[in-house]
Each structure stands twice: as C-alpha cells, then as structure tokens.
Amino acid sequence: MEYLKITAGDSLQYMADVYGHGLKYERPPFTFHSQEWESLARKRMSIESMGYVCGNASTGETCDKNVQAFRKWSIVPRRLVKTSGYPSVEAKVLGKTLRTPIAIAPVGVQTIFNPDGELAAAKAAAREHVPYIYSTAAATPIEEVARANGDGERWFQLYWPANEHNDITVSLLKRAKKHGFSALFVTLDTYKLGWRPSDLDNGYNPFLRSDTVGTALGFTDPVFRRSFKAKHGKEIEQDLETAASEWTGTVFPGFSHGWDGLEFLREHWDGPIILKGIQSVSDARQCVELGIDGIVVSNHGGRQQDGGPASLDCLVKIVDAVGDKLEIFFDSGVRCGADIAKALALGAQMVLIGRPYVYGLVLGGEEGVGHVLRSLLGDLTMTLHLGGLPSASKEHLNRSCLEHED
Secondary structure, three states, X not given: OHHHXXXXXXXXXXXXXXXXXXXXXXXXXXXXXXXXXXXXXXXXXXXXXXXXXXXXXXXXXXXXXXXXXXXXXXXXXXXXXOOOOOOEOOEEEOOEEEOOOEEEOOOOOHHHOOOOHHHHHHHHHHHOOOOEEEOOOOOOOHHHHHHXXXXXXXXXXXXXXXXXXXXXXXXXXXXXXXXXXXXXXXXXXXXXXXXXXXXXXXXXXXXXXXXXXXXXXXXXXXXXXXXXXXXXXXXXXXXXXXXXXXXXXXXXXXXXXXXXXXHHHHHHOOOOEEEEEEOOHHHHHHHHHOOOOEEEEOOHHHOXXXXXXXXXXXXXXXXXXXXXXXEEEEOOOOOOHHHHHXXXXXXXXXXXXXXXXXXXXXXXXXXXXXXXXXXHHHXXXXXXXXXXXXXXXXXXXXXXXXXXXX
C-alpha cells in the first residue's frame, strides 16, 4: 500500500497513480465503489461493532430517507465552460479558508472498528487536509489524538453534561482549547442514546463496559477523577464498571439543556460555537437570534430518532430561512462525491463525513480512512469538472445547478 501514501492530499493525482500502477498489473487494496465500503466492512467487524455503526433508530426509516433524499436532486451539467485548471474545492468556514469542503464527523468508540481507532483517523485527516472533529465518546484521550493530528485543523464535539457537572464541562473545554481544538461542536440530539434495535439485540452498549472504549476522555479528566475518588474512596482503575456507568451518565444525562444554557458555554469557550442536530427552521432562527456562530443540519444519520425528515430536506428549508445569517454545516446520508456537491449547492458550507470513513477505518486503518477521504474528494472534483463548474464556491455551485425531481 506504499503508493497510496505518495499522493496524500491530491485526489486527482491519486487517480492517475492508480491507473499508472495498473499498467504494471497492480491493483489498489481498497475498492473505489463507495456503495461497497459498508458491505465489505460488515464482513470484517464483530456482530457488536457492526450493529453499533450500521444500526439505526427503530425501523431505520430516517436513515433511509437521508440516503434517498439526494436522489430527488440532479446536477445539470453546463457545456463549453472554459477553465484554466481543475475545480477548486476550497471552503471558507469559521473565518478560515480550508483546502477541502468536508470534515470528519465526530464518531466515538473507534477502537471497536480498528485497534488504532481515533489515532488512525486523526492522522489520515491531517494528511488529506480534512478537518477532524474529536468526539466526547472517543476511545482515545484527547491529548493523544491532538498529537496524532499534528498541525491539522481540529474541532471538539461536546456531549453536554448536566448543570450539576459544570465543573467537568469546563475541564473538557479547557483541555480541548489547550490542545489546539479551535471550534466547539455541541451535539443537541443525544442526551440519551436512541432506541437502537441492533444494539439491543446484541445487548451491547460500548459505554458501560469495564474498559476505556467510549470513556477515555472522562477517565483521563482530572475533575472527573477527583470527583470519582471523593465519592467512592478509590481510583477509577480500581472499579472500571462503576466508573464507566458514572461517566456515561455524566455525558448522556438523559434530559436536554435549554437555550439559556448556551450562555454558560460562551463564558468558557472563546472560539466559534456550532450547534449540531438542528432540523427545524424555528430552531435555526433561534440560533441566529442568540448569535450562534453556526449549526450542523443533522439527524445523527438516523441513529437517534426514527420517523423524522431527511436531513437534506431540512437543509433546503433552513438555508432559505437563515442561510446568510450564520454558517451551515451538513451531515446525514452522504455516501459519494455527488452527494457532497448537492449538499453544497443547496447551501451547506461544509459537509461532515461519518459512516464512510468508519468503514475505511475497518478496512485499512489510517490508509483506509485516507482512501475514503481521497476518493470522496476525487469524486467531488470530477463531478464538478465534468459538470462545467469551476469551483465549489457559492459563485459556481449553487441551487441553479440543480434540478428537483419528483
């Protein structure tokens, strides 16, 4: 797989190199069929890890809607468009110009998919110039992931503890800021894990086990450690089962905060704050009124609430209502480069990639994640190029490029 490393950060050169190696009858170790990544990964995972990442809330209706919603929009190509090079896929978000319009979505417990877990994903993200979002539910301490990510762009996702644990929240934010995480993504739809039949069938909740899978951030947090010792008279390592249960109850408190709680986060975080899980126009407008920097239009990939609308359908309505008043990120249902292009054309400024990179992690660790990211970016670039679109900027890639089909 050495030749896969040569073209890191250059998706079109990656394509050229693969064809070049093909002249020597060498085939790449991973498929470029994005729709096959999941099925191949399923063959490699345990039944528990497969159920966790592939499973959805209840019947999976919301997940199905997410994927199918992209088919309602078609990219109409334009011809005889003269360009001086291949399309730029730069993105301007959070006051910065970044080389790619995608970011790695926060996914926890990654060592159940590959022993290298978050370290592999963070390294691949930096190599491919893709922002990395660290999950509160990570299986690797934040300090180690920051080192693995090096000088990459990285953001911190918070599962928000209840007010009685504000001291722990402050500690987590301080650690994130200290280690170079420049933006805060607050997940709003997971104050308790959803009704997930796959996990229930397996009796599997990775956060409750006597290990550090899903609890690494808490078990290494000085405030949580002090609190645990004061309450139980022993260190976390002496009773991992109790510690896992208490940490899980801390970051998944069971009930939601209110809008008034955002002021507390502002007091303790001096960077951009992005609220993840916004689906309604009224909530988006409330974010504008409160001066929130950005939102992620997301339904957690259909993993939390079933029977909901497709995330892409929500994006259209929210962009129409508040698209010029705050920054809009998008996730849920993205599986290929055309999906990314459509979400950007409909008004998202950046698209978060979730399950596909996890499948890459399963199939090949750091190289597998890198392959998925590079493939998605190559697919996006060629989708724009062959559609006569000189860049992924709003000047060129917007709703006028799309046709809505019943």
